Amino acid sequence: MRLSVIVCTWNRREQLKAALASIAASQLPPGVDWEVLIIDNNSTDGTPATCEEFLRSHPGRFRYIQEPRPGKSFALNTGIENSQGDILAFTDDDVEVSPQWLAEILRTIDAWNCAGVAGRIIATWAHPKPRWFSDSGPYSLMAVIVSYEFGDTAHETTVPPFGANLAFKREVFARYGLYRTDIGPILEKKVGGEDTEFCRRVFSGGDKLVYAPQAIVYHPVDEARLTKKYFQAWYHAFGQAITRAAGVQPEMPTFANAPRYLYRKLAASTIQWLVSTDPKRRFYHKLQVRQLAGEIKESRQLRKQM
DSSP states (O other): OOEEEEEEESSOHHHHHHHHHHHHTOOOOTTOOEEEEEEEOSOOSSHHHHHHHHHHHSTTTEEEEEOOSSSHHHHHHHHHHHOOOSEEEEEOTTOEEOTTHHHHHHHHHHHHTOSEEEEEEEEEOSSOOOTTOOSSSTTOOTTSSOOBOOOSSOEEEOSOOOTTEEEEEHHHHHHHOSOOTTTGGGGTTTOOOHHHHHHHHHHHTTOOEEEEEEEEEEEEOOGGGOSHHHHHHHHHHHHHHHHHHHOOOTTSOEETTEEHHHHHHHHHHHHHHHHOOSHHHHHHHHHHHHHHHHHHHHHHHHHHTO
């Protein structure tokens, strides 16, 4: 089989309907054999019934699999292990893909002979942006918004893409293993990090990922997440995630069981936060404080386990 699409889902029944419908409308070259795997990670909102109904409407193309272990990493790995395609494409349960999404992934892999493809993710806003939110410049908070746009020309990328629009040759997982299951579940579903960590493994191994601007998915910005409270929790969790992914270096000088340099950065960011008058700049530095607090917390926990 040429291609498998893997969609992991958790309690997003209505959004999942739209996502699956857009995937079903994909326009692929004649003769391409492909499948779609829906991995249900313990949904309790009627998702199984919704999926069964969709499978009846699209016989032979879609498969539904339940993964009871909580955490997207487990669901992703279950999808990989049960898929049949030579190329594995990943997307989220709350997006809509363009009709040419999969065709562009295949075209890019063939044209560039690359290990994987990072497609364009366009964030769709249905609500006004908060006054404290900056989407560009030195105080950009776009890290929290699922967006991946780097122009209109395909090129090799060294920026880890998001799992909402990502594809790899199957052989890449044979070389680098599966997604780490110790990253996502600890972060209360605010930050996964498993896709970023895996991409960094691929980069470190010398393999190539290519940005494909015409392989487009549209990702809605959730209004419920456009709060300062959510952003602060996200940055704290992000600090934990990057620390857990990188691990600790035993030889590094520490204070209170965390690297000393983190405290220096924490002090500098705290001062910037307290003296800034511009609301966007001030909140940006506050979030840096939250991230560093997460890094320090996770560093302490990891060192206790050594």
